[in-house]
């Protein structure tokens with residue numbers, strides 16, 4: 001005898017009481033992390049527009065928009081508390097580890113930490129003697145200075161390491177990003193190190209930059225890549241100053257540095273990996 005065909009069980013409609021678990025009114029708000037990340041992205045966009053404009057009134061208006069977002073202090077707070085996707089708290093840990101492995105210092109390493117905010121990154125490492133600078137210092141022991149204005153110390157007081165952790169991506173002027181890499185040479189003792197950190201998305205998801213391309217840029221700028229490692233959010237590079245190329249001194253220290261370390265390759269904004277979803281992070285060098 002043929003078995004009676006079973007009616008498929010009707011799915012029960014899921015009815016949630018309004019205004020309680022499923023109600024729009026009580027639905028959990030989007031986590032503030034998203035809002036913070038948006039603020040940071042807007043801040044970066046404004047910073048790039050400020051770098052591009054030559055009109056003083058427009059620059060003031062753009063600065064006012066940054067202030068309305070909370071200004072640099074908001075940016076730094078997000079950076080410290082981790083609202084930004086580019087949180088850098090973990091970056092000092094990696095640099096301290098690789099520097100110790102590599103150098104096994106018996107006297108404290110002189111380290112210039114650029115963009116140090118509150119100057120806490122290296123507090124727990126007794127074998128590191130940090131000097132902290134920031135455009136907008138958030139603690140008295142952090143010097144208020146633009147890296148480009150920081151005085152170059154005498155030769156015997158130059159730094160073993162210059163830290164550029166999450167700083168290049170802050171700079172709105174794309175050419176200044178490359179200049180920053182060249183500028184760092186002035187502060188280094190011979191064969192000293194630069195510790196470079198960027199949000200991973202800057203190399204992993206950009207139309208204009210890849211790991212290979214960044215390697216080529218830093219090599220042209222006069223550094224060997226000694227260590228490179230990515231975390232879930234950051235790309236971290238320990239660079240070592242190359243031995244200077246033979247060249248005549250220039251009229252200024254920066255000119256001399258360029259002749260000594262820069263191989264002259266020009267890096268322009270060139271699409272490397274197309275994709276509408278990709279970001280447009282870029283470093284120019286010339």
Ligand SMILES: C[S@@+](CC[C@H](N)C(=O)[O-])C[C@H]1O[C@@H](n2cnc3c(N)ncnc32)[C@H](O)[C@@H]1O
Pocket residue numbers: 072076079087088089091114115116117133134135136145146147148165166167170171197
């Ligand atoms: C995202 S925070 C980086 C914080 C920290 N270094 C880290 O890794 O988490 C960027 C900081 O760089 C600073 N900064 C940007 N350009 C700078 C410059 N030219 N000279 C000094 N500080 C700069 C900003 O003021 C900001 O506090």
